[in-house]
Amino acid sequence: MKANLNPAKGMRDIIPQEKEIRDYVEGVIINTYKQNGFELIETPMVENIENLIESKGGENLKLIYRILKRGDKLDFSKETLTEEDLADLGLRYDLTVPLSRFYCNNKAKLPSVFKALQVGNVFRAERAQKGRYRSFKQCDIDIIGDSTNKAELELIATTAKALTSLGVTDFMVRFNDRRVLKSVILNCGFAEEEFDNVCIIVDKLDKIGLPGVEKELKAKEYSEVSITKLIEALENINKEKTNCLKNYGVPEEVVKEVEEILELSREYAQNKYDIEYDFTLIRGLGYYTGSIFEIAYKDLGYSIAGGGRYDEMVGNFIGERIPATGFSIGFERLVNQLMEERFKVPNQEKLVLLFETSDNYVDVMRKADELRNKGYSVSTYEKAKKLGKQLNQFTEYGFNKFAVYDKEEMEIKELS
Known part of the structure; x- marks a missing residue:
């Protein structure tokens, strides 16, 4: 049978x-985070299945890769098998659930306010399409143990530093709060159990507009009065931002917190990037309890970073509020966007050293080492008959310099 060579x-x-x-x-991201006091940790890709399915991960809970039990634990002889009978482990769908478990397991060894840095692959059984993968890397920073808005300010500032260090400057931080969302939506007359579904529809506002949101709400047969109030609220909040939130039942202290984070973040940013209040920012994960934020880059139809406050997830493991x-x-x-913009790794000196078959290869290797000692990254290749075509290939491979071996003097030339 012919092998399938595709991943x-x-x-x-x-x-x-x-x-x-x-x-x-x-x-660059890791170094920036470390410079700002975040400590690198590592957690397993595999988690106990109950930790994943009880994590309030929203739609992601439907996308968990479950791992079959092994050996004697896996019994196919039962007449009615459930998922619990078949799987006891799963691949992590994000880095937050493993971090929460890690913190509770190692709490005695960690500072009271712990600033964690994690980079690793996560797995979601999503419908595969361009730009969306079932295994992908995340870069997370988290602050555990700080209930003040200093945590939000530091996370936004540090993430912005990481992006600007990569030359990404044309971005905007969008900010909202789950408590604001809940207060406004319930104030408009929707029931508690309707909140999540209403949020899903409001989240589409930038794609379908107010008429589209109204149409979808009506299709769900929600109260006409509630729908009218919510549409009016969306219009007003879009114009007045946080100034009118108290009119929709948002507690004064919550409005104050939101406005303070926005004000202080703008003060720190010094116009290097924008920070905007956006009531339609939802973020689908159910474990968020307060602030939520995303970074929009240029005019892309998606965010390149996102996060928020989750004051209940960590403590759920040990029965405390953390x-x-x-x-x-x-x-x-x-990375995909940077590659589309033809991003080049700066200060990279990649050189290909070409040699003839008649050359002594030990001498070629020694010459390559001399070049490496001067700071070049060097690969040696036999010189082809069609040199121009070969050099074009090396340019495509990312080399920017080449030289033809000579025992005496050797000229280093640019690859264009």
Whole structure:
């Protein structure tokens, strides 16, 4: 049977040129986070299934890759098998659930306010399509143990620094609060159990507009009065931002917190990037309890980073309330966009040293080492008959310089 050479559906191979960019981007992000006091940890890709399915992960709970029980634990002889009978482990769908478990397991060894940095692959059984993979990398920073808005301010500022260090400058931070969403939607007359579905529809506002939102709400047969009130609220909040939130039942202290984070974040940013209040920012994960935020880049139809406050998830493991806030860079989206913009790794000196078959290869290797000691990254290749075509290929592979071996003097030339 002929082998299927394609990666598993939703997975992908990464060629050297892209891997080089990915490694550089990851290195810049990690170094920036470390410089800002975040500590690198590592958690397993595999988690106990109950930790994943009880995590309020919204739609992601439907996308968990479950791992079959092994050996004697897996019994197919039962007449009615359930998922509990078949699977006891799963692949992590994000880095937040593993972090929460990690913190509770290692709490005695960690500072009271713990600033965590994680980079790793996560897995979701999504419908595979361009730009959306079933295995992808996330870069997270989280602050656990700080209930003040200093956590939000630090996470937004640090993530912005990581992006600007990569030359990403034309971005905007969008900010909202789940408590605001809930207060406004319930104030308009929707029931508690309707909240999540209403949020899903409001989240589409930028794509379908107010008429589309109204149409979808009516299709769900919600109260006409509630729908009218919500549409009016969306119009008013879009114009007046936080100034009218108290009119919709949002507690004064919540409005004050939101306005303070916006004001202080803008003060720190010094117009290097924008920070805007956006009531239609939803973020679908059910574990968010307060602030939620995303970073929109240029005019892309999606965010390149997102996060928020989740004060209940961590403590659920040990029956305590432990404040926590996190921000995650969408690594795949960021790298894909940088590659579309023809991003080049800076200060990279990749040189190909060409030699003839008649040359002594030990001498060629020694010459390559001399060049490496001067700071070049050097690969040796036999010189082809059609040199121009060969050099074009090396340019495509990411080399920017070449030289033809000579025992005495050797000229290093640019590849264009």
